[in-house]
Amino acid sequence: MTVLEVNNIETYYGAIQALKGVSFQVERGEIVTLIGSNGAGKSTTLKSISGLAKVKKGAILYNGQDITNKQAHETTLMGISHVPEGRRIFANLTVKENLLMGAFSVKGKAVIEERMENVFTYFPRLKERMNQKGGTMSGGEQQMLAIGRALMMQPNLLMLDEPSMGLAPIVVEQIFEIILQLNEMGITILLVEQNAYQALSIAHRGYVIQNGEIVLTGTGKELAENEEVKEAYLA
Amino acid sequence: MFQEMLQTLPQVIIDGLTLGSVYAVVALGYTMVYGILQLINFAHGEIFMTGAYIGTAVLLIILGMGFGSSIPSLLLLIIALVITALCTGLLGMGIERVAYRPVRRAPRLVALITAVGVSFILQDVVRIVAEILTGNYIVTGPSLFSKQITIPVSSFLSVFNDASLKVSFFIVLICAIGMMISLDFFVNKTKWGTAIRAVSMDRETAALMSINVNKVIAITFFIGSSLGGATGVLFAIQYGTIDPYIGFILGIKAFIAAVMGGIGNIRGAMFGGFLLGLIEMFASANLSLLTGGIFGAEYKDVFAFAILILVLLFKPEGLLGKAATEKV
Ligand SMILES: Nc1ncnc2c1ncn2[C@@H]1O[C@H](COP(=O)(O)OP(=O)(O)OP(=O)(O)O)[C@@H](O)[C@H]1O
Ligand SMILES: [Mg+2]
Numbered sequence: 001m002t003v004l005e006v007n008n009i010e011t012y013y014g015a016i017q018a019l020k021g022v023s024f025q026v027e028r029g030e031i032v033t034l035i036g037s038n039g040a041g042k043s044t045t046l047k048s049i050s051g052l053a054k055v056k057k058g059a060i061l062y063n064g065q066d067i068t069n070k071q072a073h074e075t076t077l078m079g080i081s082h083v084p085e086g087r088r089i090f091a092n093l094t095v096k097e098n099l100l101m102g103a104f105s106v107k108g109k110a111v112i113e114e115r116m117e118n119v120f121t122y123f124p125r126l127k128e129r130m131n132q133k134g135g136t137m138s139g140g141e142q143q144m145l146a147i148g149r150a151l152m153m154q155p156n157l158l159m160l161d162e163p164s165m166g167l168a169p170i171v172v173e174q175i176f177e178i179i180l181q182l183n184e185m186g187i188t189i190l191l192v193e194q195n196a197y198q199a200l201s202i203a204h205r206g207y208v209i210q211n212g213e214i215v216l217t218g219t220g221k222e223l224a225e226n227e228e229v230k231e232a233y234l235a
Numbered sequence: 236m237f238q239e240m241l242q243t244l245p246q247v248i249i250d251g252l253t254l255g256s257v258y259a260v261v262a263l264g265y266t267m268v269y270g271i272l273q274l275i276n277f278a279h280g281e282i283f284m285t286g287a288y289i290g291t292a293v294l295l296i297i298l299g300m301g302f303g304s305s306i307p308s309l310l311l312l313i314i315a316l317v318i319t320a321l322c323t324g325l326l327g328m329g330i331e332r333v334a335y336r337p338v339r340r341a342p343r344l345v346a347l348i349t350a351v352g353v354s355f356i357l358q359d360v361v362r363i364v365a366e367i368l369t370g371n372y373i374v375t376g377p378s379l380f381s382k383q384i385t386i387p388v389s390s391f392l393s394v395f396n397d398a399s400l401k402v403s404f405f406i407v408l409i410c411a412i413g414m415m416i417s418l419d420f421f422v423n424k425t426k427w428g429t430a431i432r433a434v435s436m437d438r439e440t441a442a443l444m445s446i447n448v449n450k451v452i453a454i455t456f457f458i459g460s461s462l463g464g465a466t467g468v469l470f471a472i473q474y475g476t477i478d479p480y481i482g483f484i485l486g487i488k489a490f491i492a493a494v495m496g497g498i499g500n501i502r503g504a505m506f507g508g509f510l511l512g513l514i515e516m517f518a519s520a521n522l523s524l525l526t527g528g529i530f531g532a533e534y535k536d537v538f539a540f541a542i543l544i545l546v547l548l549f550k551p552e553g554l555l556g557k558a559a560t561e562k563v
Contacts, residue, residue: 052439072442081443088440090433100426101433105445153445 001028002064003157003188004049009058009068011041011048018044020212021058026157031179031189033199033220035233036209042192043085045209046159049190050082051075062157077105079156083163085192087146091135095126098134098145102152112152119148122178140171147178158182159190164198176202196233200224208233236524238394243520245388245398248513253404253473255512256411260466261489262496262504263418264327264459270435270499271455273343277350278330279463280486281357282323284479286464287471288361290319291376292368298377308379312406312472319468320461327460328453336449354483362479373478376471380406407469414462415505421458422501431455435499488515488536491543497556506555515539 004026011019019041026032036042047053049060051072060068067075076082090098099119103112120127123144129137134145143163150158160179164172172195180202183189193199200206200220208216208229216229223229261283268276293315297303303311334353338345365372380403388395422428434441434451442448470485471477492511496503518538523531530537546554 050443052442071447072439073445073447076443076445084440084443088437090436090440092436093429093432097429101429101441101444101446104426104430149444 005061033191033203033206035196041212081150081155085161089134102149164195242396251513251516255509259505259508262493264463265493266504278353280482283463283467284482286323286467290315290468320465323464324457324461327456331456497553503555
């Protein structure tokens with residue numbers, strides 16, 4: 001079953017056209033990665049889906065329902081969690097408050113507690129740091145918090161924008177391991193990465209985006225072995 | 236000279252706390268809106284003024300109903316505060332909806348000028364309505380809690396003079412402190428309060444947390460404006476006579492208080508408010524003494540502004556503000 005269907009979307013920032021007709025799908029249970037170089041339009045694609053960027057043309061279907069230009073808080077309520085580029089932790093809020101904000105629309109103290117415990121099974125470090133200000137955590141810890149915060153909504157579709165950015169290889173390894181675990185738990189994943197090698201190694205399928213257009217697609221393995229991809233992104 | 240300054244100190248503190256608590260609560264409105272929208276909501280002073288009129292109207296209407304005078308003053312006050320807070324809260328929310336939201340994405344100057352425009356509209360609307368209803372836009376409310384008390388400070392500490400105050404001093408101070416403590420609790424300890432802080436830090440990410448950002452902004456305006464309006468009622472009770480222009484200079488002072496404390500910082504605004512009130516009253520009592528009669532009490536505002544400039548020179552982020560790296 002198709003969880004996400006992006007049909008020929010065009011997105012502008014003022015007069016600048018960032019997406020020039022992007023199309024792709026994500027099936028339930030998949031890890032799909034979107035790779036491309038700086039400024040290719042990866043983040044804009046995620047923002048268009050979650051509602052942070054306004055789509056001018058085209059349509060986005062989620063579980064068959066048209067969600068084009070729904071507001072960001074609405075798409076989150078529908079089960080799409082977007083972990084933005086650069087983690088965007090609420091710096092002056094504690095780890096606990098950050099997680100509580102992640103569960104903003106979740107009703108019931110007990111349910112929230114339970115979800116928080118669930119997040120701690122993936123990221124035990126967060127439990128130790130409950131009362132630390134988010135802004136004072138290390139880059140890796142912040143990435144864990146950003147993902148943990150997104151999990152508080154128990155998303156159906158988790159969109160991650162460059163989770164490996166600026167992290168040491170060992171931490172990247174951990175984060176990708178957790179992405180795999182989350183996928184095994186049934187969460188569909190849309191992963192944006194510049195770290196193409198890592199991303200393609202865990203993804204079922206991938207798309208290559210260039211200058212606001214999808215230029216190549218295939219399974220993770222196919223793309224990893226593709227000469228053009230190797231040359232451009234795996235060098 | 237020092238002795239003379241000491242003598243007037245008890246009175247300076249009482250007057251300073253009264254004025255300071257008014258500044259402090261009004262400053263909260265500026266700081267909250269600035270924190271969440273980076274907008275200097277110039278109309279906030281006029282919300283305060285409108286509150287003073289609404290509260291006075293409520294009091295006059297109830298007292299005019301015959302049985303009104305049998306209602307205890309405290310109950311009257313509570314009724315006036317609640318009705319006013321509701322009205323000005325909705326007014327603030329309405330202003331945000333029709334005047335600020337449409338220009339939220341425009342350059343900041345646009346919103347600033349819009350705010351100035353809203354100020355003028357409120358001044359004139361209140362003036363016209365007051366004039367139609369009472370024949371004069373300068374209104375004197377009923378006197379509540381106006382009993383004078385003298386605190387015989389001198390009898391136990393002879394360096395001080397006696398201080399005198401109206402009973403309303405306690406009302407103003409207690410209500411203002413109550414409002415500040417509740418707000419501080421709300422913002423720091425509740426879910427919606429935390430959401431206000433989250434939206435202030437990062438609006439986009441807050442939206443990704445399923446927070447309805449427009450709703451949070453509306454709530455912020457409601458709270459800031461209802462506190463500001465209620466403070467207007469306290470002001471009217473304490474100082475008696477009101478006109479449609481009281482919000483202008485008071486708004487500027489409260490804004491200064493917010494900047495002094497660190498704009499965007501809620502505790503900073505409270506601190507700044509009290510500090511400014513005390514400084515102003517100190518200046519008004521002692522300026523002529525300090526300058527050998529060259530500057531009189533009427534220069535107290537200059538003194539206040541000079542302090543502001545000093546604060547901005549040496550601690551531009553405000554007394555309780557955090558240095559550059561983080562906003563709010
Ligand atoms: N807020 C913005 N205002 C104007 N232009 C923008 C904005 N955000 C992105 N762009 C432009 O849109 C294009 C796509 O940007 P986008 O952030 O989607 O790229 P990306 O693939 O995520 O790049 P990176 O790997 O560097 O994060 C770029 O040309 C960029 O300059
Ligand atoms: Mg990006």
